[in-house]
Amino acid sequence: MIGAGPAGLAMARALSERGIEYRQLERHTEVGGIWDVRRTDGPMYESAHFISSRTLSGFSGYPMPDSYPDYPGHRQVLGYLQSFADAYSLTRNIEFGVEVSSVRKNADSWVVTRSDGLSETYESVVVCTGSQWYPNIPDIPGDFTGEVRHSQTYSHPSEFTGRRVLVVGAGNSACDIACDGARNAVSASISMRRGYWFIPKHILGVPADVFASKGPRLPRRVQQVLTQPLLRLLTGDPERLGLQKPDHRLFETAPLINSLLLHHLQHGDITARPGIRDAKGKTVRFTDGTTDDFDLIILATGYRHRVPVAQEFFGDEQHPDLYLSCFPRECQGLFGVGFIEANTGAFHLFDAQAHLVAGYLDDLGKRQPLAHPFTERIRNDRPDLSNGLRFDDSPRHTGYVDADAYTTYLEQVSRTYGWPLVSGPPRRSSDAGPTTKAVR
Known part of the structure; x- marks a missing residue:
């Protein structure tokens, strides 16, 4: 073995x-x-x-x-x-x-x-x-002159001190690392190419998976119909926070189980960005035409x-x-x-x-x-x-x-x-x- x-x-x-x-x-x-x-x-x-x-x-x-x-x-x-x-x-x-x-x-x-x-x-x-x-390391079109690293090399929030940080990815690690940036970087942004469903870690005071396990075992299609409105009620409209609307149904991608990212977006500690179009120098241009400057890009891309x-x-x-x-x-x-x-x-x-x-x-x-x-x-x-x-x-x-x-x-x-x-x-x-x- x-x-x-x-x-x-x-x-x-x-x-x-x-x-x-x-x-x-x-x-x-x-x-x-x-x-x-x-x-x-x-x-x-x-x-x-x-x-x-x-x-x-x-x-x-x-x-x-x-x-x-x-x-x-x-x-x-x-x-x-x-x-x-x-x-x-x-x-x-x-x-x-x-x-x-x-x-x-x-x-x-x-x-x-x-x-x-x-x-x-x-x-x-x-x-x-x-x-x-x-690591799965995607290319960033253009010529970014700041530092680019995969999240595999990331260890401690102190690495963000004094830096403008962009986290690329939409997994649970990307959310965690972006939240580290919110508390330690000069500025923190997270780039997601699409919208996702966010499941809070606690529902009615108990862990989300425990809460789900206590209910009847329903077909996934039925769970989708029942749970999607509940999540909208619990987390609000993601587009209001700069996130994109999910383009798929709940459970059709890996679950994003995170409460802190939404918290930091609500308080302006993190800026939500769409996918990257290209980069020149330390300026990154996103697919919606907006730009911003960064010192460090963390690729939390799986x-x-x-x-x-x-x-x-x-x-x-x-x-x-x-x-x-x-x-x-x-x-x-x-x-x-x-x-x-x-x-x-x-x-x-x-x-x-x-x-x-x-x-x-x-x-x-x-x-x-x-x-x-x-x-x-x-x-x-x-x-x-x-x-x-x-x-x-x-x-x-x-x-x-x-x-x-x-x-x-x-x-x-x-x-x-x-x-x-x-x-x-x-x-x-x-x-x-x-x-x-x-x-x-």
């Missing part, structure tokens, strides 16, 4: 609970993946918090502590992941400081080559390297789902061709966990994926792979996981799934093959499960 971030830890627990022997390689010196702000190659920044609530964000059998706030900060999330690894004795099987350079097919096995040149052969490989390491260790087997780097977002269709023994794009928090989805992969691997140890009915299903099953939504026609939303439809379908699959998708609480050290060993 490659990677010891959230997906890798979920996968390790699922394998360990089934007594499946494994080895886990992690290039960093600690668990946690992107949630470790000390990693200079990661996307984490000081003001980052979960956009899903702690109530609905933990792994099965191991909820986040009640002492955590509704939306934990990155240090609390990292602490949760570290305690999860300790509670299930996962670190004993992790080899830290080991970077993988390639995964190659060799007859009925896989050859994993490390960056130091050492190669080892395994029956199966699970890639859990995550999808937020390789990441590409690169899997450089095994790209040829995973498909296009923007959207890996994976059945249920984790099974390459024509590569027996290779899996990916943590590459799913959905309209909800990710940890519980990683957890379900891990249990599905572990159940399949457990079964493969008892019969020939080609004889397993799930093997044929991987090749040919193409379920509709949109829940009736028409997702936006953009690279990010290629392969996007509705979380409710996805988890419902995984539950159906798990019942068919008898692979439970949840874990119980950790055992005491005195009755821990079997010790796993490396497989070569």
